[in-house]
Structure formats: C-alpha cells, structure tokens
Amino acid sequence: MSYSIPLFKLNFDDAEIKAVTETIQSQWISTGPKCEELERNFSEFIDVPFALSLSNCTSALHLAMKILDIGIEDEVICPSLTFAASVNSIRYVNAIPVFCDIISNEDLNIDPVKAEKLITPKTKAILAVHFAGFPCDMTAISELAGKYNLKIIEDASHAPGSEYGGRKLGSIGDVACFSFFSNKNISTGEGGVLLTKNEELYNRAKLLRSHGMTTMSYQRALGHATEYDIAELGYNFRMDDMRASIGIVQLNKLPEDLDKRQIIRQKYLNMLSQNNNLIIPFAKNTEFVTNYIFPVILKNSNKQKRDAVRHALHDAGIQTSIHYPAIHRFSVYKDYTKSLPITEYVSDNEITLPIFGTLTDDEIEYICDKLEEITRK
Numbered sequence: 173m174s175y176s177i178p179l180f181k182l183n184f185d186d187a188e189i190k191a192v193t194e195t196i197q198s199q200w201i202s203t204g205p206k207c208e209e210l211e212r213n214f215s216e217f218i219d220v221p222f223a224l225s226l227s228n229c230t231s232a233l234h235l236a237m238k239i240l241d242i243g244i245e246d247e248v249i250c251p252s253l254t255f256a257a258s259v260n261s262i263r264y265v266n267a268i269p270v271f272c273d274i275i276s277n278e279d280l281n282i283d284p285v286k287a288e289k290l291i292t293p294k295t296k297a298i299l300a301v302h303f304a305g306f307p308c309d310m311t312a313i314s315e316l317a318g319k320y321n322l323k324i325i326e327d328a329s330h331a332p333g334s335e336y337g338g339r340k341l342g343s344i345g346d347v348a349c350f351s352f353f354s355n356k357n358i359s360t361g362e363g364g365v366l367l368t369k370n371e372e373l374y375n376r377a378k379l380l381r382s383h384g385m386t387t388m389s390y391q392r393a394l395g396h397a398t399e400y401d402i403a404e405l406g407y408n409f410r411m412d413d414m415r416a417s418i419g420i421v422q423l424n425k426l427p428e429d430l431d432k433r434q435i436i437r438q439k440y441l442n443m444l445s446q447n448n449n450l451i452i453p454f455a456k457n458t459e460f461v462t463n464y465i466f467p468v469i470l471k472n473s474n475k476q477k478r479d480a481v482r483h484a485l486h487d488a489g490i491q492t493s494i495h496y497p498a499i500h501r502f503s504v505y506k507d508y509t510k511s512l513p514i515t516e517y518v519s520d521n522e523i524t525l526p527i528f529g530t531l532t533d534d535e536i537e538y539i540c541d542k543l544e545e546i547t548r549k
C-alpha cells in the first residue's frame with residue numbers, strides 16, 4: 173500500500189542529480205576529491221577538526237571502538253532504546269554491551285545516574301545516542317567520563333545540527349558518528365562520517381577505513397605515492413565520490429530543512445497539547461535540534477493497544493514507525509538481558525509520526541485529528 177502521508181520524504185531535487193552527474197563526468201567516482209570536500213564541509217559545520225567519510229554509520233561506530241582500543245571483555249555502557257547498529261558495534265570488537273535504562277518517558281536518552289551505578293573496573297566507554305536529535309545530558313556524561321577515565325562515543329546519527337549549550341552535538345565526545353542513511357537528515361542513500369578532535373585517532377581510523385593501506389588510490393593517481401604498506405588489519409569502509417557529492421548538496425540544504433522541521437514540531441506540539449492520552453517526549457527541550465523523528469508515547473497503554481493504534485493510523489493512510497524495539501530483547505542479546513522498565517514501556521508504547529520539511533499544515537492537522545479520534549476510543 174502507498175500511504176497518503178508517508179513517514180519521511182527525501183529532500184532531493186535537480187541539485188543532487190547535477191552533483192552526481194558532474195562527479196561521474198569527472199572520471200573519479202570512488203573515494204576522492206568529493207569525499208575530501210564533504211569531510212572538510214562537515215568538519216567545519218560541526219566544528220570538529222577531523223572528519224572521515226565512511227560507507228555508513230555502522231562502520232563509523234565499529235571504527236570508533238577500534239581506535240579507542242575497546243576490545244575483548246571491555247564493557248561499554250549503552251542504551252537499549254536505539255538502532256541495533258549502535259550496540260552491534262560493541263560486539264564487533266568482542267566487548268560487552270552494558271545496557272542502561274533511559275531517564276523517563278519524557279526524556280528518552282540514557283540516564284547518567286543509572287549509568288554511574290553500572291560502572292565497573294572493566295568499563296571503557298559510554299555510548300551516548302542522541303535520540304531523535306535531542307541531546308543526552310552531556311554535562312553529566314562528561315563528568316562520569318572524567319571521574320572514571322572513560323571514553324565517550326557520540327552516536328549522533330539523528331543529530332547533525334543539534335546543539336547542546338552552544339556547541340553542536342558530535343563535538344563533545346572523543347569520537348562522534350553520523351549516519352547519512354536514506355531517511356536521515358542528510359541522506360546519501362548509504363553513508364556516514366566519523367569525527368574526532370584527536371589527530372592520532374583520526375589517522376588510525378583513516379588507515380583502518382581502507383584495508384590498513386598507508387596510501388589511497390586517489391593519492392597514488394595524483395602521483396603523491398606509488399607504493400603502499402598494509403600497516404594494520406583494516407576494512408573497506410570507504411564512501412564513494414558520487415555519494416559524497418550528494419552529501420555536499422544535502423549539507424548545504426540542511427539548515428533550511430531543520431528550520432522547517434522546527435516549525436512542524438511546534439505545530440504538532442500545539443495540536444497535540446489537548447490530547448490527554450499522549451506523552452510528547454522532550455516537550456520541554458529548549459535546544460535547537462534536528463527533529464529527525466517525531467515520537468509520541470501512549471499513556472496507560474500496552475503493546476497490543478499501541479499496535480492497534482498504529483493499525484488504525486495505517487488504515488487512515490498514515491505511515492508510522494517504532495523507535496525502537498528494545499535491543500536487549502533481541503535474540504542475539506538475550507545473554508545480556510537486564511530489566512530496563514522505562515525502555516520497555518517506551519518500546520511497547522511509542523509511535524513515530526511523519527515528519528519531513530514539506531509536511532503541510534493540513535497533513536499535520538489530519539494526523540493529529542486521527543490520533544485524537546483513535547486514542548479516545
């Protein structure tokens with residue numbers, strides 16, 4: 173079925189087509205000048221000196237674990253209310269995910285108070301996932317990192333442009349990872365970026381991005397090098413220049429798109445304020461954020477009721493989603509099971525409503541009216 177209101181619409185036009193065409197005509201389509209341009213622009217945008225374009229955010233997270241020397245039996249404190257990739261990256265290096273509950277139904281980010289209780293001598297890092305682009309409590313997380321000598325990895329997949337105390341998210345932790353997957357604020361189909369302030373970490377990530385090779389094809393094509401060594405066991409986690417050229421256009425469009433999303437969120441908040449059956453997470457947030465998604469949570473509900481509401485919205489032509497099925501309940505994570513009561517309630521009762529820059533007032537009104545009608549029953 174095609175929905176009359178989809179969850180998300182691409183913010184693409186002729187500019188992306190032109191950019192890809194020019195890249196193809198340039199004869200350099202793998203990792204080259206466009207990847208470097210995207211890295212420069214993104215590093216300037218977030219205000220972090222070193223950026224590395226990658227095949228996706230999953231590879232960025234994997235590299236983050238590697239360059240921070242997180243390995244066998246090391247523990248990483250992480251949320252369960254996130255996409256599987258956040259936590260899979262911990263397992264790729266044979267480290268142990270230690271699931272931490274979120275703050276509340278109103279604040280869906282990792283709870284630093286609960287996180288502190290989970291710290292052991294094996295804890296190496298905290299993975300801060302900025303849910304929907306809303307900032308984690310980076311002050312408290314940074315304090316924990318200082319007190320217990322931990323690294324901070326920001327999974328800023330939802331947050332390119334979100335702010336925290338005047339700084340952009342992704343500029344606070346040791347390493348930050350961004351996703352440019354199709355439905356993200358910046359979309360290249362597949363793609364991601366790793367950011368760090370530390371040149372040594374950046375150089376190691378760059379080496380590992382491309383098989384551990386000491387020089388890249390583009391450098392050799394320019395005559396800057398003719399040979400290479402394999403210095404470390406690496407991967408192929410490279411982005412290509414076609415995607416990078418889309419990313420450059422998308423990054424230029426981002427500020428305008430974020431402004432539109434902010435207005436849309438405010439309209440949603442106004443219209444849903446009368447609905448007593450809903451909790452709107454982060455309603456009190458005052459930071460500028462990306463509004464990557466618009467989550468709502470049903471009050472006094474359960475999974476069955478939530479699924480029925482989603483079904484009724486589906487019948488009304490409105491596409492919704494769930495962010496997220498809790499990771500600690502997935503089969504592959506059954507051995508790490510913890511009771512995470514708030515995460516579990518949110519996971520069972522959250523509904524993600526459509527949000528994208530061209531969502532109209534009529535569409536927002538239709539969604540809110542339907543939701544009121546369905547949740548009143």
Ligand SMILES: Cc1ncc(COP(=O)(O)O)c(C=O)c1O
Nearest residue numbers: 228229230255257258329351353
């Ligand atoms: C929070 C979070 N982390 C990581 C990822 C993985 O990103 P990618 O698909 O670019 O590998 C996603 C993507 O959906 C995500 O939402």
